[in-house]
Amino acid sequence: MASEKDINAEIGRRIRQIREKQGITQHELALRCDIEASNMCRIESGNTNLTVKTMVRVCSSLNVPFYKLTEGIK
Amino acid sequence: MASEKDINAEIGRRIRQIREKQGITQHELALRCDIEASNMCRIESGNTNLTVKTMVRVCSSLNVPFYKLTEGIK
DNA sequence: ATATTCGTTATCATATATGATATTATTACT
DNA sequence: AGTAATAATATCATATATGATAACGAATAT
Numbered sequence: 001m002a003s004e005k006d007i008n009a010e011i012g013r014r015i016r017q018i019r020e021k022q023g024i025t026q027h028e029l030a031l032r033c034d035i036e037a038s039n040m041c042r043i044e045s046g047n048t049n050l051t052v053k054t055m056v057r058v059c060s061s062l063n064v065p066f067y068k069l070t071e072g073i074k
Numbered sequence: 075m076a077s078e079k080d081i082n083a084e085i086g087r088r089i090r091q092i093r094e095k096q097g098i099t100q101h102e103l104a105l106r107c108d109i110e111a112s113n114m115c116r117i118e119s120g121n122t123n124l125t126v127k128t129m130v131r132v133c134s135s136l137n138v139p140f141y142k143l144t145e146g147i148k
Numbered sequence: 149a150t151a152t153t154c155g156t157t158a159t160c161a162t163a164t165a166t167g168a169t170a171t172t173a174t175t176a177c178t
Numbered sequence: 179a180g181t182a183a184t185a186a187t188a189t190c191a192t193a194t195a196t197g198a199t200a201a202c203g204a205a206t207a208t
Contacts, residue, residue, distance in 0.1 A: 001134045004127040011126070025154065036197055041156055048195060049127045051165080052085070053078040060075045065148040067141070074139040099184060110167050115186055122165060125195080 002074060009046030011055070011069050016044040018062050032061035076148060083120030085129070085143050090118040092136050106135035 002010070019029050030040040035057060042048045043058070059066050076084070093103050104114040109131060116122045117132070133140050 001130070002140065004130045007130060007140060008126050026156095027154075036199090037155085038157080038198080039196055042196085045156080049125050051123050051125050051195070052082050053123045054196080056075065056078045056081060066076065066081060067144050067147045070141050070144045073141045100186095101184075110169095111185085112168080112187080113166055116166085119186080125165070128165080 004049060005046065007070075007073055008048065008050055010073060011050060012044045012046040014069055015058055015062070018064060018068075019044075022062065029058070029061060033057040078123060079120065081144075081147055082122065082124055084147060085124060086118045086120040088143055089132055089136070092138060092142075093118075096136065103132070103135060107131040 019026070026040045026044065027037050030037040033040070035043075035054065039048070043050065043054065055069055056066060059069060093100070100114045100118065101111050104111040107114070109117075109128065113122070117124065117128065129143055130140060133143060
């Protein structure tokens with residue numbers, strides 16, 4: 001079982017990867033999510049202990065299903 | 075995309091289902107997770123906005139991979 | 149050189165998850 | 179009836195995610 005920090009980091013990497021694939025900036029994604037840009041940076045960098053609420057907002061704004069952020073993580 | 079509340083409720087239901095299948099009480103699971111029993115009740119009832127940290131502790135104590143709590147949730 | 153864009157980091161305030169504890173309800177057992 | 183076990187709920191304290199804002203660095207363009 002991966003550690004909490006490892007999992008938050010992995011989710012952050014996935015968010016960044018999806019965002020970059022869609023060609024939008026952190027600022028733009030933050031706007032769509034109604035999340036502070038500084039927080040979006042913390043999230044993508046794995047420097048926070050994410051909540052379901054935040055993950056839902058990000059998924060929704062990126063148009064990916066919720067489970068995609070955690071799929072396969074052990 | 076399901077709402078934050080729906081997803082927290084679904085995760086809570088899954089935790090309860092796995093716990094009951096393993097035949098342990100909320101109190102016992104709370105002990106293993108190092109989480110307050112009152113909080114475990116809130117979690118299973120979907121009355122909190124879960125963090126990754128808490129989900130990791132529960133999964134680890136139930137011996138299920140992290141992704142099982144969120145698998146297939148859209 | 150200097151703006152501009154993008155990401156990062158720092159600081160402080162606020163909202164809320166969780167800890168800690170007590171109380172209550174229900175069920176089962178004696 | 180009484181006791182024990184389990185779960186639910188209420189209250190208050192504490193820790194921390196996030197909001198809000200500012201400053202900084204790097205890259206790019208003008």
